[in-house]
Amino acid sequence: DGGITQSPKYLFRKEGQNVTLSCEQNLNHDAMYWYRQDPGQGLRLIYYSQIVNDFQKGDIAEGYSVSREKKESFPLTVTSAQKNPTAFYLCASSTVRTQTTPEQFFGPGTRLTVL
């Protein structure tokens, strides 16, 4: 089955720790995205990548970092510089040819809690 997987489902972090959220897709999509979801708000873009070894900051990139060494993988690191990291994190992917398939497909998400 084609799809997007995220791990872990729940993650707990102590103050001052860096943690990495995993996102893998086997849809052969070139573009991948990380969104953050807070209660009462829509999703906000953290980082995105449209090709291997290249990525761009989204609207709320401060305190986060990413890498894109493989087409299938786009891990997100939440650093200690992120002041309020407790949130639900969603990974998505899409083709870059929006004329054929403009929608993004989402993984099941990771719930990060800072202790």
Place this chain on the structure above:
Amino acid sequence: AQTVTQSQPEMSVQEAETVTLSCTYDTSESDYYLFWYKQPPSRQMILVIRQEAYKQQNATENRFSVNFQKAAKSFSLKISDSQLGDAAMYFCAYRSHQGGKLIFGQGTELSVKP
């Protein structure tokens, strides 16, 4: 910059009845895509329906249909014959024709009463 607004934080509908969720957006672009995503309690984001701005015909997917008013920048979702499984958070989203990120509204939480 584009923005998406959902002015109804919560809505309620009786099972088997029809409900309409509102969405307005702002853009200076002429070509773009609009989406409705559903997020049930599992929190998995599921695409419900999409609309291409260049198409005048409103999109329909089974019990789900949209009323796309391009001049008014309005994109409402109608759910007919509501079912208990329709209870979820619904997000309206915008994407430029050139691709890139989705821009989301704040969401509308729909409850379905048996």
